[in-house]
Amino acid sequence: MEKLYKFLKYTFIILWTVFIVAPFLWAISTSFKDFQSVNSKVTYIPWLDFEPTLEGWRVLVKSPARGGVDIVEPYFNSLFVTCTASLISIVLGTLAAYALSRFTFKAGFVRNNDITFFFISQRIMPPIVLSIPFFIFLSTIGLLDSLIGLVVVYIVLLMPIAVWIMVDFFNRVPKELDETALIDGCNPYQAFYKVVLPNSIPGLIVAGMFCIIFGWIDFFFAFILTFTEVQLLPVKVVALNSSITPWWSLSASALISVAPLIIVAFVVERYLSKGNLSGALK
Amino acid sequence: MNLIGENITYKPDDQFHLNDVSFNFKKGNLYTILGRTLSGKTTFLKTIAGLLNPDSGNLSFEDNDFIKIPVWERNVAMVYQQFINYPHLNVYENIIFPLKQRKISEDQIKKDVEEALKTVGLVGFENRKIQELSGGQQQRVALARSLAKKAKILLLDEPLVNLDYKLREQLREEFKRIFTQGLSEDTILIYSTTDPQEVMELNGEVIVLDEGKVLQKGPAKEIFENPRTLKVAEISNDPPMNILKGTKNSEKLSFENILINSPSHFKNLSDQGYNFGIRASEIKLDDQGEEFEIELAEISGSETLLHLKKGESKVIALIEEVMNFKIHEKVKIKFNENKLYAFDQNEELVSSPYGVSHG
């Protein structure tokens, strides 16, 4: 019985690991193929099944004028939009979360919990519902197809995440800590940045990671609100898909796009093992 | 020039945290707030610190309206029962934190910190991280930070309650020394606790608090000798004072079929029903005494606490030696009638072995 359980357990996680890894292995293999090895028959292992070439990767660094795929600019656009929106969301979200965790707000029937719910519930908003008015709004003020327009929209996506994680984090920081700072002569602002903030770094890192993940992987807003001036990475990669399937450069650019955030998986795991994440996500 | 509170009431929900509390604290004195958990002690201290604003009442210090002064300008210091320090700073940085806030000269800061470290016995620990210290040491850092600040009002909220027994005893001794030597004549020290023994040892002015209400004020000795009500008698004794319902009948007192002689200080009491009170330490094992059944025997330190029962009456006796008893064993005990208290049906003190001082 014990043995059977163990066997099933390992079989399950090994099969799941294979399932997770499979598309990556396929993409890596494909990125070294040429037209012949993609279109004649299905091939898997370089040298054994097909002769690998670096063409798929070379295209990425070639200038568009010479038939390359310009992935550098979308890369930095994505980086800029994700980081700016994350930063603004975290700053504003952390301040609001601190207020909601420490002070009491009363306005009519509205209490702290209702305000917190308002922040977090913005995740319910389907992107399509926002994108149509934003499309018209941004085109009216001339910010359609611009980075700033995207940053504004991304704040709606990310601030709920920041508030969600930070309210929970601050609730676990003893309020006596801030009280001591107040007694020791800090006004509430000083108490926040001299005492609370330096002790909130684990929470801020977790919130930061989640904002960056959910900013980086968004496609829909970028797709609808930008065209030619500004292109974000996912839009660029998907655009490659619709032309005549050069699977090799498609795979190479896809791999390059998802690579940076895979590092985040290691960071998340580290926090998980140290127990810092457990409270932050409950 | 005193710290004066008038009719302070704080009722954030449907329960009183402070109920019409008034006081007049003088500089250079030690005040202890005695009360059980949730009796409003912390609220009391936080109101003085300025972390809470009372719903009504006045608070003034040095003839200024204290309520209008925000907490960070009040120049108070507070030590919490949890060991609260700044985890991101080391011991030295923790202690200078309030001093830097007040822009005191570097030289003065250095001197003050050294003095505070010496007072709490943490010289040589300056560069340690807070997390590396034991609970007792963390609490010393918190105390040092409060002392170095030379605040005019020093608040200590059950500072020893989270320490283990040994450390508590040790630190309590040190506190006594620090309070008598290390404090300036200018300071008002307010210390809250649930432990009557701490109150007696610190020997200051006592305020007994229950459900946010002041039950009795006075010197520690006065509270101990003449608890004005039954409630105060319970709160100010550990174990709580034993209360036995009985009647006085000329020269005899009776309860649970026990008859004992009425003590001389009861002679002016009329013959009627009373709540008789007696401390656990005034009940002795005696072969000539009354038979009680043991419900529980706890040994703590060099003493044995016996929880005894006879009929409807339960009493706790404190035996000053370590003895082994079996549960349900019968023992004979004698009440020291000369130390009996009498409370009337309204639970107010009518006679005490130390003579009642009304008012």
Added chain:
Amino acid sequence: MNFKHKYVFLFPGLFVLIGILIFPIIFTIRLSLSGWNSYTPEMNFIGITNYIRLFTDDPRFWESFFRLSFLSVTTVILQYIIGFALALIVWREIKFKRFFRVIFLIPMMTTPVIMTVIWRTFFHESLGPVNDLLGNLGVEPILWLSDPVIAKFTVIIVEVWQWTPFMFLLLLAGLLSLPKEPFLAAAIDGASPFRKFVYVTFPLMAPISIGAIIIRLIEASKIMDTVFVLTSGGPGTATETSSFYIYIKGLREFQMGYAATLSFTYLVIMIISLTIIAKVLTKLMIKK
């Protein structure tokens, strides 16, 4: 604590969020009462004509909504079962624990559309590895993307791959924060692993499970990226979800007014149904 400073902390975030959202929402409501389309791109007023059309003459929207419900509920249930199983396995000591934890987290860090581009080549009916490998086993080529029924399951497979990690993360974080005492008690009683799960782990995890399921349902209800790239809603309308249908009406056919009607109705339905689901789940899972 109560200082007037509290407003300085709360208001910037609150007002930025309200500021960004208030216009789109009011605008959507107003737009839904107009006949804005590519011929007459203006904010005229046609009353509730659009709503009448939606409720009497648009089965395609309701079909897309039920399809979305089917897809999101199915994927979330699968994610919950698999994610919980994975979390339970790597919760306790196991060989290469940290390696497996990292692997199990990776898909959620990848951009869904980009991975879907890969999946499209993966499930390609003649040049993809799945049909090729199955062909070696003698299985006839499967129409992963062009059969109306199978295409739904392809979408589910991709969604499960993408988002099980998030469920796994929430549940593992929950497991790691559980108190130790109940497990000690169960161990002393000599409970079997199965009984321990039913009587200790699962009840303790119920609140966390509900939270995780709701969060995932909210996110899954936005399924759009995957469908867009994998099947473009096809074949026919076999994998078209509400969002995708609104997108087609609004930004392909430029029936902005009608798309706003769909958007607003969709939002209201989402809020109501998620509230009901949250209530029902709480009742079902916490009662025991």
